[in-house]
Amino acid sequence: MRAITLTGETDTAGFYAAAAALAQQDVSARDVEWRTLARERDLFAAQDASLAPQRAADADRPPRAFIAATRVMLLHRDPARFALAYRLLHRLKREPNLLQIASDPDVARAGAMAKAVRRDVHKMKAFVRFRALRFSDDTEFFVSWFEPEHHVVAAVAPHFVDRFANMRWSILTPRASAHWDGAALRLAGGATRADAPGDDALEALWRTYFAHIFNPARLNVKAMQLQMPKKYWANLPEAAIIAPLVAGAPARARAMLAAAPRLVAARHACGDPGDRTGGALQGCRRCPLWRDATQAVAGEGPLDAALMIVGEQPGDREDIAGKPFVGPAGRLLDEALARAGVERAKAYVTNAVKHFKFEPRGKQRLHKTPAAAEIDACRHWLDGERALVKPKLILALGASALRGLGLRSASISSLRGSAHALPDATLIATVHPSYLLRLRDEDEKREQWRAFLADLRKAQEALQEL
């Protein structure tokens, strides 16, 4: 039997050095006994932690993966943790994948210990309560008394430095303490409850807040205790009022019921939603697409524009911004129009369908092509825009635009390449820019882009002639 004595409960560097040497000699875990020096020495171990690794030559340091898997569990208060950790290291020699087998009893136990330590770290971050001391020069010093379950003070202290770097404070616990003077962190030995202040005037306010943010109609003591076990209550100023709050909850809940708002059926009759908006586009209920969309997107541009550009429907960005062609397809259209010499600002830009049709998928919205019935229902609005703007030339982008313009049986491919006469304007048809965005093949993409530009140039020429 070999006895290894570590300098303290948090002497993990000493443990790793000794464990590596033992493993190298293939010493069985059963033949090692792990001891730690008395608790007063903890503070030296903690303070020396930064120097300690030098004691171990690089060659006899345990594998990185082993350190990662045990670094946290070694802070557990269970004296058997060192033996367990060493057993894992020794087994690793013959079972190189051991640490990946989370269901192995040793690995699972080490994992459970690490989880308990992490929980303790988290609870310490949560439940430390500072009390203020005010000195005659009006400066403040904050002191907390806390009782962690495991050896976590040194591990948690930097968290408090991060948030209270410009305060001076001490966190006192039975086995170790952390002190911050505004510039440096000092770890020291344990303290007692009597070393910390007994009260803070702010606690009356804190208890008032705790009492009133509690909803007595939702009393659930079990859920509270699961997260805030009684072992922490002694050092929580709000815990003193938990019992009276619980006892008084039924009466308070009944009082809340008595004072309940009475939901009158309907304060005013709700007519057709279209009525309120005077039948305007935002109140449109001609098809169900309004339901999921943010808003209807009307056309945009001068009302005396010679050119009207008609797309399919607003997309994700357009639905939110309330403007047509401001998303990726819009940017591509802008680029193409600029190359073809068409000024977008002088054109009236709109869509065949005014609401975005999509399918929610996680945090995305997948575009869906509008159905013929939806395009037909929306013709009401497009016809209105045509009558208002009276464009000389209409540029239709894609099949939905054609249908919206009343060309039910025509296709882009049959109309492309030449101008056509509509009752109120000349028509030039081309593909929708989002079609170009969807193409994957680079050659195809280049070819289609050129064809698209050619169509736009044709539109520009036609515009000049009209």
Add this chain to the structure above:
Amino acid sequence: MPKLETIDKLAILADAAKYDASCASSGAGGRTSRGGRGVGATDGAGICHAYTPDGRCVSLLKILMTNYCMFDCAYCVNRISSNVRRARFTVEEVVALTLDFYKRNYIEGLFLSSGIIRSPDYTMGELVRIAQRLRCDHDFRGYIHLKTIPDADPALLDEAGLYADRLSINIELANADALSQLAPEKSLPAIRKSMGRLRLKIEDAKGERAKSRKAPRYAPSGQSTQMIVGADSARDIDIVGTSALLYANYSLKRVYYSAFSPIPDSSAALPLKAPPLMREHRLYQADWLLRYYGFTVDEIATGAQGGMLDLALDPKTTWALANRALFPVDVNRAPYEMLIRIPGLGVRAAQRIVATRRFHRLRLADLSRLTTSIRKMTPFICAADWRPGALTDEADLAARLKPPARQLDLFAV
């Protein structure tokens, strides 16, 4: 009326804020007080500093600036026609409370909301002023969540996001018509437009920051919303559908559900006189299935009767019972996407199964070490030493999986 002390105002304005379910302080990214003048840090995870006897976490100082309100939303305790005691904090009082509580490690920061006084613009302006004072005058680096008012001037919303980690706008109800009836001053299109505006601001600011670290942050913890459950006739599936839409449309971080309490007159036929807490719990489970388990609203609906989620069984189990042909699932072979559909198996445990089974064939005893309980999953899985046989198809499987009836203790008040 005698002048109220801060402590009296705190009692009134915390009372008024307790119906807001959110207390999250996560996602703000790394920030510390080192090198600054004040206090505060956020490390992304968020901390619950206390738990009240309703089992809910206290992470933020959650208060209203005032509970005076011009609006008359029928479901709200602060509506103009309600006769609750009223109070209003000064800007200085909110700033001092936040800092004093923070310095004692009671809280992660401030969640500030308000009734509407004078005008939406005036109220929003005051909320922004408090956040600005904390950030600029006191260099406060803890968490700030501002409830924003959809009708306020967009310039104020733009400013709010420069100081706040999170912004939220309450959607209130799943149904637009119910909203216009119960909250005549609110409108769903205005709320959606504001959420859309926030989404674009947040995305654009993220894009700018990706290009340059000097670009200002804008609500780095995103936006969230809250829906009231039980105040109108919306079915669970309508509510889940609304949530799916909100996540997709506006990239919300969270939708919170708040069981309406107490029960309105229109539901007087119901035997329970307390908020429908179990219903709220099931909605949260369904919400999780949407966001982390790859379920669609339609799939969640397959287990729901008449559009309502089963109160006795969680929505994943009801879905599995309605789709038994897909089970049992072999835990040693099934893809991750199928593992997370096993009742009782969570995301973390599924990840551990995938990592472990590369080296080791899993038996039931192994599974019991990887998860908290295997009771619920055994009828739905195969392991190296386990086949459920006829159990998966047993007629009374649903009854067997139901917990003992004492769950309903939650309603006992």
